[in-house]
């Protein structure tokens with residue numbers, strides 16, 4: 001196994017040090033380290049963070065390999081600074097059995113660019129009718145701990161209660177896509193002034209908040225862990241803050257796009273901006289940033305959702321919801337949180353690595369940058385700004401909402417257990 | 430004028446007035462003529478691209494284009510490639526290859542004309558998109574009001590009914606405000622969009638209260654199936670609270686007019702004796718539609734050859 005000597009990196013933005021990586025672990029940290037035969041990486045003041053962990057990635061394999069594969073998605077993730085991604089269950093077939101989650105897990109191992117951690121479906125076929133074999137998925141080689149019907153809400157309150165209770169047996173967590181389906185029939189965008197004018201059916205904030213309020217009460221009642229996918233409204237943040245103050249075991253993620261973009265994007269009728277939950281208002285963005293800053297929101301989850309061209313180059317209503325996120329997530333967090341002074345680098349490490357790893361119960365990720373720890377690392381240059389070119393992305397799809405937008409931050413290198421998956425900003429495999 | 434007419438906001442006051450004046454001139458030029466045809470758009474191709482059945486609107490545009498001597502191609506969703514799953518973009522590229530100078534599009538998806546405008550070089554005219562807009566309907570309504578009342582500035586227009594799902598209402602609110610009219614929307618709260626407060630219009634729930642202060646009442650079509658989604662309890666209750674019958678019509682000022690974009694649900698939003706009364710402009714609206722659409726096509730396509 002290659003030994004790497006990283007020269008002059010700044011862990012969490014602190015003083016520059018050398019980091020010696022050996023046998024997949026951090027062997028030593030100090031000034032002027034030397035190691036014969038080591039491959040030297042000149043970091044020259046780059047920020048070092050623990051490898052990023054995504055709780056919410058759609059890799060589309062099996063089923064829609066024309067949009068993304070485990071391999072292309074893994075490459076996009078590594079280029080974005082990730083060392084672990086949770087692959088959502090809404091594939092075809094649905095990841096609702098041990099067989100499917102093991103297949104996805106194995107594809108991830110073969111690609112070898114990030115740890116692909118399968119999410120198991122909560123209900124059979126994501127239909128919201130009866131529980132999938134959650135225990136079998138937990139006990140499988142994929143060791144599933146996060147369960148989600150993402151794309152669909154587990155809207156039946158009795159079923160949700162049972163799911164929350166059941167996964168306690170193996171320290172699992174239910175990740176809820178909070179959307180009351182009866183309030184979002186035909187919904188196309190955030191319901192407000194703009195939807196009224198554009199004639200697009202509204203997706204009310206209350207449809208998200210109602211489910212979140214219900215589920216934090218259920219989680220409290222049964223003493224279970226609950227995770228909330230992609231919270232998007234100011235009201236959701238308020239409910240979360242209240243629930244956490246009561247000691248409810250609830251965690252939540254926010255997507256990069258909900259931190260940056262508003263429903264004004266829909267005025268173009270370009271479905272690249274169609275996403276579920278929809279882009280909201282400036283006031284929501286402000287509440288989400290504040291929630292992420294004070295820790296009410298635990299994590300950034302990309303909701304990376306690749307779509308083939310024909311699913312996006314259409315009328316707004318016909319297009320599928322979702323947007324790419326892996327390769328620009330860190331840049332968006334720098335733009336919205338770091339540059340305005342709302343998160344320091346330790347905060348970024350916490351929200352993009354430490355806490356998501358804890359929520360997913362990934363023991364080898366989100367660890368401190370210290371001797372003896374697994375060498376899952378990212379080196380980044382926060383100052384460089386570049387314009388996003390969808391054609392240059394590693395994802396198989398091109399539906400980036402950031403096309404043509406200038407964003408700060410460049411991932412220079414990513415290490416997965418000591419193996420460089422990205423060097424000089426390029427994937428190594 | 431902008432190159433496309435996608436929504437009422439594409440027209441500023443001068444543009445909108447120019448369309449109405451041009452429509453009046455066209456009407457004058459054709460009055461009393463045996464052959465109702467002008468040579469203005471000879472050699473130009475106008476495509477009617479209709480993804481939604483709307484015989485009335487399609488015929489109106491077809492007549493408008495033909496009276497301007499344009500070549501007209503009707504591309505309807507039924508029985509053509511568009512019904513076989515061809516994407517809007519592929520259809521756009523086909524139209525482009527045919528050399529369409531103007532594309533008149535009707536589509537069930539809000540924003541479809543905006544998308545189309547990105548992909549074709551010709552002018553796109555929105556002939557109704559989903560629940561978004563129907564700008565030529567608003568123009569013909571404005572034309573009809575001006576013709577009947579002699580002005581638009583300060584005219585009090587009350588729009589009644591299913592504002593939530595109405596592209597006619599959206600275009601009218603914007604255009605009438607551009608032209609100086611004062612718009613009031615009246616509907617059950619379920620049929621007003623969340624966010625209607627940001628529109629340049631007054632909003633009320635009580636039809637009887639606003640009728641005496643209305644120079645124009647525009648009744649919107651209300652689809653009976655809306656009651657299945659609990660927008661209102663029953664057709665009977667709707668028509669009792671928001672329908673325009675003879676008793677309510679009597680509360681209007683003497684010279685007030687009653688409009689309807691059609692097709693009407695007689696007995697639902699409008700009583701037969703109102704639809705057929707002298708105040709009703711419903712038949713005029715249809716005739717004015719052709720003149721106004723001629724004006725739009727002329728102004729968008731009639732400039733120097735492209």
Ligand SMILES: [Zn+2]
Pocket residue numbers: 150151152177229230276277
């Ligand atoms: Zn989701």
